[in-house]
Amino acid sequence: MSTRYNARTVEPKWQKIWEERGDFLTGGPDDPRPKYYVLEMFPYPSGRIHMGHVRNYTIGDAIARYRKARGFNVLHPMGWDAFGMPAENAAMEKGVHPKGWTYDNIAAMRAQLKSIGLAVDWSREFATCDPEYYGQEQALFLDMLEAGLVTRKKSMVNWDPVDNTVLANEQVIEGRGWRSGAIVERRELTQWFLKISDFADELLDGLDTLTRWPEKVRIMQRNWIGRSEGARVLFPIVGVPGDEAYRLEIFTTRPDTLFGASFCALSPHHPLAQALAKDNAALAGFIRECDRIGTSEEAIETAEKMGFDTGLKARHPFIEGKTLPVYVANFVLMDYGTGAIFACPAHDQRDFDFAKKYNLPIIPVVTPKDRAGDASWAEELIAGKDAFTGDGVAVNSEFLNGLDVTAAKRAAIERLEALGLGQGTINYRLRDWGISRQRYWGCPIPVIHCKSCGVVPVPRDQLPVTLPEDVTFDQPGNPLARHPSWKHVDCPKCGGKAERETDTFDTFVDSSWYYARFTAPRATTPTVMDLVKHWLPVDQYIGGIEHAILHLLYARFFNRAMKRTGHVAVTEPFDGLFTQGMVNHETYRDASGRWVAPSDIAIETVDGKRIARRLDDGTPVTIGAVEKMSKSKKNTVDPEDIIAKYGADTARWFMLSDSPPDRDVQWTDQGAEGAWRFTQRLWRMVTDKPEELSAKGAPLPASFSEAEIALRRAAHQALAAAGDDIENLRFNRAVARVYELANAISAFSETGEAAKWVRREALELLVQIVGPMMPHLAEECWLALGHEVPLSGTEWPVADKALLVEDSVTIAVQVNGKRRDELTIARDADRETVERAALALEKVEKAIDGKPVRKIIVVPGKIVNIVV
Ligand code: ANZ
Ligand code: ZN
Numbered sequence: 001m002s003t004r005y006n007a008r009t010v011e012p013k014w015q016k017i018w019e020e021r022g023d024f025l026t027g028g029p030d031d032p033r034p035k036y037y038v039l040e041m042f043p044y045p046s047g048r049i050h051m052g053h054v055r056n057y058t059i060g061d062a063i064a065r066y067r068k069a070r071g072f073n074v075l076h077p078m079g080w081d082a083f084g085m086p087a088e089n090a091a092m093e094k095g096v097h098p099k100g101w102t103y104d105n106i107a108a109m110r111a112q113l114k115s116i117g118l119a120v121d122w123s124r125e126f127a128t129c130d131p132e133y134y135g136q137e138q139a140l141f142l143d144m145l146e147a148g149l150v151t152r153k154k155s156m157v158n159w160d161p162v163d164n165t166v167l168a169n170e171q172v173i174e175g176r177g178w179r180s181g182a183i184v185e186r187r188e189l190t191q192w193f194l195k196i197s198d199f200a201d202e203l204l205d206g207l208d209t210l211t212r213w214p215e216k217v218r219i220m221q222r223n224w225i226g227r228s229e230g231a232r233v234l235f236p237i238v239g240v241p242g243d244e245a246y247r248l249e250i251f252t253t254r255p256d257t258l259f260g261a262s263f264c265a266l267s268p269h270h271p272l273a274q275a276l277a278k279d280n281a282a283l284a285g286f287i288r289e290c291d292r293i294g295t296s297e298e299a300i301e302t303a304e305k306m307g308f309d310t311g312l313k314a315r316h317p318f319i320e321g322k323t324l325p326v327y328v329a330n331f332v333l334m335d336y337g338t339g340a341i342f343a344c345p346a347h348d349q350r351d352f353d354f355a356k357k358y359n360l361p362i363i364p365v366v367t368p369k370d371r372a373g374d375a376s377w378a379e380e381l382i383a384g385k386d387a388f389t390g391d392g393v394a395v396n397s398e399f400l401n402g403l404d405v406t407a408a409k410r411a412a413i414e415r416l417e418a419l420g421l422g423q424g425t426i427n428y429r430l431r432d433w434g435i436s437r438q439r440y441w442g443c444p445i446p447v448i449h450c451k452s453c454g455v456v457p458v459p460r461d462q463l464p465v466t467l468p469e470d471v472t473f474d475q476p477g478n479p480l481a482r483h484p485s486w487k488h489v490d491c492p493k494c495g496g497k498a499e500r501e502t503d504t505f506d507t508f509v510d511s512s513w514y515y516a517r518f519t520a521p522r523a524t525t526p527t528v529m530d531l532v533k534h535w536l537p538v539d540q541y542i543g544g545i546e547h548a549i550l551h552l553l554y555a556r557f558f559n560r561a562m563k564r565t566g567h568v569a570v571t572e573p574f575d576g577l578f579t580q581g582m583v584n585h586e587t588y589r590d591a592s593g594r595w596v597a598p599s600d601i602a603i604e605t606v607d608g609k610r611i612a613r614r615l616d617d618g619t620p621v622t623i624g625a626v627e628k629m630s631k632s633k634k635n636t637v638d639p640e641d642i643i644a645k646y647g648a649d650t651a652r653w654f655m656l657s658d659s660p661p662d663r664d665v666q667w668t669d670q671g672a673e674g675a676w677r678f679t680q681r682l683w684r685m686v687t688d689k690p691e692e693l694s695a696k697g698a699p700l701p702a703s704f705s706e707a708e709i710a711l712r713r714a715a716h717q718a719l720a721a722a723g724d725d726i727e728n729l730r731f732n733r734a735v736a737r738v739y740e741l742a743n744a745i746s747a748f749s750e751t752g753e754a755a756k757w758v759r760r761e762a763l764e765l766l767v768q769i770v771g772p773m774m775p776h777l778a779e780e781c782w783l784a785l786g787h788e789v790p791l792s793g794t795e796w797p798v799a800d801k802a803l804l805v806e807d808s809v810t811i812a813v814q815v816n817g818k819r820r821d822e823l824t825i826a827r828d829a830d831r832e833t834v835e836r837a838a839l840a841l842e843k844v845e846k847a848i849d850g851k852p853v854r855k856i857i858v859v860p861g862k863i864v865n866i867v868v
Pocket of ligand 2: 450451452453454491492493494495496498
């Protein structure tokens with residue numbers, strides 16, 4: 001036979017067969033099989049899939065196929081995270097409409113994803129920009145509004161004064177708008193918020209139940225929520241114009257360091273700072289300068305520390321007569337704690353840097369335990385560069401002296417409470433989730449603003465509030481706001497003239513509930529209780545680590561909000577989470593330092609050295625570091641090219657084989673070729689010598705030779721182990737077992753009827769193991785082996801338990817040279833295992849009779865002699 005395996009024709013053929021058979025359509029809730037919901041994070045329809053998608057969806061697909069073969073009713077859907085800025089950018093740059101651009105991209109990417117051969121139930125597909133989807137999202141929002149889970153409040157935003165638009169933190173690059181290049185300002189806008197901070201403790205506690213999540217993701221979420229125990233302290237302030245009784249409230253996690261306080265600081269947006277700035281031009285100028293940094297915590301954190309002395313004095317709560325200067329400082333955030341701090345430079349790095357810059361006192365009040373009573377320690381600290389933030393013993397702190405940090409905190413809080421100057425409190429870093437975006441291509445927020453009635457929800461029977469299509473992108477700002485008619489409506493309450501909200505939702509809202517929608521994608525309510533009860537939680541969620549915090553935290557919150565409003569029954573949406581690594585590639589640069597794409601170069605090996613040249617003009621190219629595939633470094637390979645050249649199975653196989661799926665994988669031509677060669681090899685093994693295989697369904701031979709038993713063992717052990725590996729997402733190990741078994745089959749040279757039977761059995765098992773990973777090739781092999789029912793409709797084989805036990809030997813056991821018993825044990829058991837097993841034999845124990853063992857002699861595979 002020996003034809004070459006031609007992926008180009010075989011792959012589309014099987015994709016068609018699966019579709020016609022409806023193999024991957026999900027069974028209904030009354031399906032008797034246990035349910036299994038596997039979901040990969042849905043893609044943004046940029047227009048083309050990249051290798052990261054191939055990896056992500058191949059992992060999910062292998063799981064879906066394996067679970068289906070194991071008898072589960074699998075839900076494995078696909079959809080599109082389709083709202084967002086790139087569509088509007090395309091509209092501005094190329095004059096295409098965001099809607100057309102998005103749906104065209106979806107069509108292109110759907111075809112690409114289908115060419116990977118995904119076992120997806122395409123009948124459930126939707127895009128978040130479908131009015132049927134976002135209309136239900138609006139209904140959810142109105143329910144949450146009614147349930148008190150939504151608020152409207154003023155908040156600071158990054159404002160691009162040239163584009164006249166709000167920018168997300170990621171769109172501010174070194175203080176400038178990413179498109180306009182203008183220096184970004186901070187502005188206060190009234191925006192919609194979801195009250196995620198009400199759930200801070202619940203979201204924190206819930207992390208403990210997520211035992212099938214990577215620990216690193218749980219840690220990141222914990223840090224993001226940022227629960228801090230501390231105190232609020234009131235500092236009476238001397239010199240506030242018109243308010244002699246003014247008391248400044250600060251938040252601290254270190255009330256134990258109060259005796260080391262050297263100044264207080266206000267955020268530039270603290271009401272006191274703002275009030276003072278009204279009559280103080282210099283302060284107003286300083287605040288404007290601070291605003292230039294943007295709103296991101298990172299920007300504020302990395303900016304040079306700046307302060308402005310207000311001239312006010314704060315009275316120390318514990319030290320009679322002592323006052324502290326009050327600064328306005330750029331590193332104090334308005335939306336954390338109370339927007340004001342007391343500073344203890346000796347024990348906080350930011351305070352330390354600030355004190356050095358402005359010549360403020362540094363007063364150490366906590367000594368490391370091993371330097372207690374060592375006077376030179378304080379001098380070293382003051383002279384040095386670093387604050388001491390560790391645990392230690394309180395010094396110079398009156399009633400706190402001698403206490404460790406924890407005890408001193410407690411004592412300080414007790415005293416503050418007694419004085420009426422403060423109390424213990426818990427603070428969270430987690431802020432409410434601002435969901436307003438001044439953009440067109442998003443889900444319209446379904447409310448109406450009326451001058452007399454205020455905010456009025458859009459009546460349910462008027463949902464969905466759809467986006468108008470006749471919008472313009474020829475000027476910056478929000479096209480919805482400048483649309484001539486869309487926003488003008490009558491107030492649903494009083495009938496007077498009113499205006500629609502022109503903000504749309506943050507696209508993270510869209511991705512916070514799509515997993516629930518997949519359980520009833522065409523329902524006329526957001527979800528259907530029976531169905532979400534059946535399918536949720538998602539059993540296995542798979543995606544990139546870049547979503548470890550925001551997306552996963554928002555979805556965990558949103559699910560709780562949906563539970564409260566009666567749309568789901570579970571608390572946590574994702575039972576198991578897997579974060580796959582990135583796909584990397586070598587980088588290349590030409591003589592002038594410009595990046596060169598892998599497809600534009602040729603590499604040859606000269607004297608053991610790899611030399612790269614440009615294909616067009618032969619000029620040399622430098623081979624650089626292996627980095628994450630990215631357009632900017634041009635080190636990408638296009639999945640479409642790979643599939644055209646080798647077939648999807650090769651790409652799938654390489655993605656799964658090279659490294660553990662949670663680590664980065666390096667895409668190389670050699671690796672892809674190696675994977676491709678294996679597809680050819682497997683095909684040849686199955687088809688080359690049909691005469692060496694027994695007929696399909698031939699009866700089990702009466703007996704087997706030793707070599708035949710060995711191959712049967714190898715095959716059944718590979719089956720059991722690889723199944724376990726796939727189930728636990730250890731695909732690289734499953735792949736290794738496939739290679740081992742393939743080698744064992746190739747090395748098998750027995751002839752005769754029993755040998756043919758065994759060879760067929762081993763090959764069939766090999767093909768079935770390969771099935772979830774290279775489904776097209778496996779189907780074609782399965783067909784060539786004479787099976788009428790495709791693998792997609794075939795159950796996972798059951799390994800023969802008897803063949804799983806290790807190869808064993810029987811050893812005689814003597815005590816003082818006299819045979820007492822024998823031992824059956826694995827042939828490769830180590831010495832210690834053999835000794836322990838021998839000593840545990842009942843007859844041996846009796847013969848030893850409690851006497852101390854002096855020596856054990858082991859002759860491997862033969863005899864054990866215990867000397868007492
Ligand atoms: C005095 C002090 C002394 C502090 C000391 C630390 C060390 P976490 O752990 O993140 O909650 N802080 C409070 N509000 C702030 C704000 N709005 N902007 C910037 N910094 C603020 O950090 C809490 C600590 O960060 C607080 O404890 C406060 O400084 C500062 F030796 O108070 B600390
Ligand atoms: Zn009204």
